[in-house]
Amino acid sequence: MTEIAEKAAKTELVRGTRIAKNSALNLVTGILTSCLGLIFVPIMLHAFGTELYGVLSVTWMVLGYLAWLDLGLSRASAKFVAQELVMGRLDEAASWAWTALLTQTLLALAGAIILSVCAPTVVKYLHVATKNRTLVILALHLFAFSIPISLAARSLNGVLQAGQRFGWINTLSVITTISTYIVYALGIVLKADFRFVIYGLFVARFIELVGAYLGAVSVVPGLKSFTRVKLFQKDYRSHVKTMITYGSWVTVASILGPVLLTFDQWMITIIVGVALLPFYTVPFNLLMRLNLFSSSLLPTLFPSFSALHAKGEWDRIETFFIRAHRYLLIVLLPILFVLLTSGPDVLRLWLGPTFAAQAGVPLQILAFGFGIGMLAPFTGTLLEAVGRPDILSKVYLVELPLNIATVYWFTKHYGINGAALSYTVRTIAETVVLWIVLYRVVPFSAVKFAKQIFRPIGLSIAIFAIAAWAIGGFSATSCSHVVGTTLALVLYSGAVLTSVIDKRDRQFFVTLFRKQTTTSTKLNSPSPENCSCD
Numbered sequence: 001m002t003e004i005a006e007k008a009a010k011t012e013l014v015r016g017t018r019i020a021k022n023s024a025l026n027l028v029t030g031i032l033t034s035c036l037g038l039i040f041v042p043i044m045l046h047a048f049g050t051e052l053y054g055v056l057s058v059t060w061m062v063l064g065y066l067a068w069l070d071l072g073l074s075r076a077s078a079k080f081v082a083q084e085l086v087m088g089r090l091d092e093a094a095s096w097a098w099t100a101l102l103t104q105t106l107l108a109l110a111g112a113i114i115l116s117v118c119a120p121t122v123v124k125y126l127h128v129a130t131k132n133r134t135l136v137i138l139a140l141h142l143f144a145f146s147i148p149i150s151l152a153a154r155s156l157n158g159v160l161q162a163g164q165r166f167g168w169i170n171t172l173s174v175i176t177t178i179s180t181y182i183v184y185a186l187g188i189v190l191k192a193d194f195r196f197v198i199y200g201l202f203v204a205r206f207i208e209l210v211g212a213y214l215g216a217v218s219v220v221p222g223l224k225s226f227t228r229v230k231l232f233q234k235d236y237r238s239h240v241k242t243m244i245t246y247g248s249w250v251t252v253a254s255i256l257g258p259v260l261l262t263f264d265q266w267m268i269t270i271i272v273g274v275a276l277l278p279f280y281t282v283p284f285n286l287l288m289r290l291n292l293f294s295s296s297l298l299p300t301l302f303p304s305f306s307a308l309h310a311k312g313e314w315d316r317i318e319t320f321f322i323r324a325h326r327y328l329l330i331v332l333l334p335i336l337f338v339l340l341t342s343g344p345d346v347l348r349l350w351l352g353p354t355f356a357a358q359a360g361v362p363l364q365i366l367a368f369g370f371g372i373g374m375l376a377p378f379t380g381t382l383l384e385a386v387g388r389p390d391i392l393s394k395v396y397l398v399e400l401p402l403n404i405a406t407v408y409w410f411t412k413h414y415g416i417n418g419a420a421l422s423y424t425v426r427t428i429a430e431t432v433v434l435w436i437v438l439y440r441v442v443p444f445s446a447v448k449f450a451k452q453i454f455r456p457i458g459l460s461i462a463i464f465a466i467a468a469w470a471i472g473g474f475s476a477t478s479c480s481h482v483v484g485t486t487l488a489l490v491l492y493s494g495a496v497l498t499s500v501i502d503k504r505d506r507q508f509f510v511t512l513f514r515k516q517t518t519t520s521t522k523l524n525s526p527s528p529e530n531c532s533c534d
Contacts, residue, residue: 031292070151071107072247072254072389073100077158079306079385080243081220085162086307093162094222099239100155101223108148115144139198146205153205156212162303163219169299172211179204249389253380256396260403260426264419267411279355280416283347283363287339287370293331294374297324298381305385317382318444322452324378329457330496332371334489337464339367341471341485362420369424372431379434383441391437399430456500463491 077100084093115122119140123133160169183200190196217223265284268277301324308317339346344360351359380392403426410418410425439446467488471481 070104070154070247070251071244072250073104073243074151074154074158075250075302075384075389076100076243076247077155078161078303079246079387081159082162082303082306083310085219086310090220091222093159094220094225095235096239096243097155097159097216097220097223099236100158100243101152103240103243104151104155105148108151112144112147115147116141119144135194135198138195142198142202146202149205149209153209153212156209156216159216159219159223160212161299162306164300164303165215165219166300168215168218172208172215175211176204176208179207246387246389249393250384252393253389253396256393256400260396260399263403264407264411264423267407268416268419271408271411272415276358276416279358280362280419282351282355283343283359283366286363287366290332290335290370291374294328294377297328298377301378302381302385305382309386314443317386317442318448321378321382321444322449325375325453326457326500328374328378329453330460330500332374333457333460333464334492336367336371337468337488337492338485340364341468342481343367358416362416365417365420365424369420369427372424373427376427376431376434379431379438383434383438386442388441391441392434395430395433395437399426456502459495459499460492463495464488467491 077097080096081093084090084096119137122140123136157169160166180201183197183204187194187197187200213223265277265281268280301320304320305317308314308320343363344356347359347363348356383389383391403422406425407419407422410422412418414421435449438444439449467484471484
């Protein structure tokens, strides 16, 4: 590798402005795909009927549950490829990428064969009408063999993440999403031809794989050459062992995380009854939309943390970690304030007074829990990036029995309000425990974290707390409530600009929106590694 190329690999891979822009791309893409879903769902329900639409839902669910076949290899791919790229070792990066790609494809093929063979048996338990059984079996067969395609694409997306090519990732995501809905639209136009939809979705998956491969090759040119792969030889076996050891802990966390997240909903169904479940799941799913903000940051932070860890740049890791918390809180606090003070009234206007009477309090309790809980993934992502994915899984394993007991007790005694309270207690405890563990593992300063997060954000929280107390007795539609909320948001904006955002933040935002120079200018300019905006 030439000196200029090596310099580019080391300085351009991890930059604050790049992380911010990539996160913004992720957010916009997530909003776009969510909006398309909201538009098409009622149209598809009307065109295909509830049963065939249910078949699509079930097949996507089956694919989701079989995602454990990934074994954390896509995450491992992003981590190890990022480490090699930042050190300028493209051949080693290609070796890690090929290892993940081939291993994941082989494992997925095994799962696909099993699911395909079991398809007729699975259909028996889905209670599908006799006239639709052949179609459903065909859907399961095709979806089964889309598993290797999907998992191979995930490995290649790991390579793209490692190279910070989120423009490519999001463009591909938009193209795939639009292609999917074009397939749905054509299926509807062709007199609800469900068979066309099944084949069309399979082709869309294949297009996604090709696009991911072309993008990954631009990051790691060695992916062009299959001759570099030495399947089942010493280097391959060594890489597989390392990646599976790492990925297995990621897999454990990815399995336990959803269990912890949705256990309260199962307890409501069992203890209180399914009739009351919507009064909990509607506010819960509404708040889940806020995850768009954190989920847009995490994919860009993970390869950045991994790359900086390979270089031992703990100061920059700590800077990104702290600022990610601060920026997320700046965005979330006003939203959570509105939900806490006006949430029940919003539900009343949206779904009626009867629904709001049952779901209003759970929404307020959950909003507080979500506000704290959405910070925890930053810690989990950093632990995985520095090679300690086992910690998150171990915390989940300890947490699981405690959560079962807590959810059961609260739900049994206080119904859906108790379930919401148990969720809030768990998320706060989990976030604090992860912070404590993290600061025992990495060379960070807890005092610095407190000063740069809790002290400036504390002023904002105080403003909202006083405002909530002042307007608490008024309806959200009253003049006093509107004026009080507006005044609180104005005071909050002033506090953010004067006391929360510091000089380095301002420099960062100026740099973020500054006109980008050409690549050659960047390579000949002083290294941005120590730039204050990072």
